[in-house]
Amino acid sequence: MKWITRRAVFRMGGAGALGSGLLAYGWGPGRSLVVERVDCPLRSGHGHLDGLRIVVLSDFHHDDYGSAALIEEAIVASNAFDPHLVLMLGDYVSEDPGVMDLLVPLFRPLRAKLGVFGILGNHDHTYGPDEIVDRLQKGGIEIFRNRARQFTYGGGSFSVAGMESHWTGRPNWPGLQQALPEDQPVILCWHEPDTFVRTQKEPRLALQLSGHTHGGQICAPWGPLRLPRYGKRYVRGLFEESGTGLYVSRGLGVLDIPIRLFSPPEVTCITLKAGPAVAA
Numbered sequence: 001m002k003w004i005t006r007r008a009v010f011r012m013g014g015a016g017a018l019g020s021g022l023l024a025y026g027w028g029p030g031r032s033l034v035v036e037r038v039d040c041p042l043r044s045g046h047g048h049l050d051g052l053r054i055v056v057l058s059d060f061h062h063d064d065y066g067s068a069a070l071i072e073e074a075i076v077a078s079n080a081f082d083p084h085l086v087l088m089l090g091d092y093v094s095e096d097p098g099v100m101d102l103l104v105p106l107f108r109p110l111r112a113k114l115g116v117f118g119i120l121g122n123h124d125h126t127y128g129p130d131e132i133v134d135r136l137q138k139g140g141i142e143i144f145r146n147r148a149r150q151f152t153y154g155g156g157s158f159s160v161a162g163m164e165s166h167w168t169g170r171p172n173w174p175g176l177q178q179a180l181p182e183d184q185p186v187i188l189c190w191h192e193p194d195t196f197v198r199t200q201k202e203p204r205l206a207l208q209l210s211g212h213t214h215g216g217q218i219c220a221p222w223g224p225l226r227l228p229r230y231g232k233r234y235v236r237g238l239f240e241e242s243g244t245g246l247y248v249s250r251g252l253g254v255l256d257i258p259i260r261l262f263s264p265p266e267v268t269c270i271t272l273k274a275g276p277a278v279a280a
């Protein structure tokens, strides 16, 4: 028979205290909103978009411990940026579209010069996409499903496009590429960031915006403990490849457990900047 030594008891006690400390942190301060400001360089030829401000909101999962206070705080921060566009990147729900009754009214104070638009995420497509789109559109938020809309800005035009979820929707990237105007930059919203492997080859792409990963949600000092399908390559933040950019939002909500560790929720304002072209 092996006796537990006094040192082992101290070690277990220490590990337990560390674990409960991390849980308490992840439940409380780890879920405090961070306001992010990001400058994204533009390709040559897209310079007329210089100064365009886009606020990104993503991954609400409002039926999974959603916080109205957190969303209200994010909306106050968004309005303070006086953005041209607010773009929502999907996963409004985890499973229950009924929670849109609570979520959509929270979006009412959102302001943007060119409008508030969105796409669906993999959870939305699985648990009632039509109902979720209907609620959002009745709340004044236009949802793009494999389609785009044109805007004028800075003496030129550009498109905002949105794809259905790569995982659970029916995305049609080649069809959308064909439908896009020949000579205009496009800002593309696609929930799953790993799609950037494909989309970065499109020369009209000015910027892709994605969510989905929650930045890992539960992260150790060396990185995320678990990442979802199609969210393993580009986990969070700004990436520049093939002369264009991808921004991956950590989102606002949580999935399954009400804890975030070293991956706080974010509201982000991206400002497009003309200047030296992004290196290919």
Ligand SMILES: [Fe+2]
Pocket: 091, 121, 122, 123, 191, 211, 212, 213
């Ligand atoms: Fe997702």
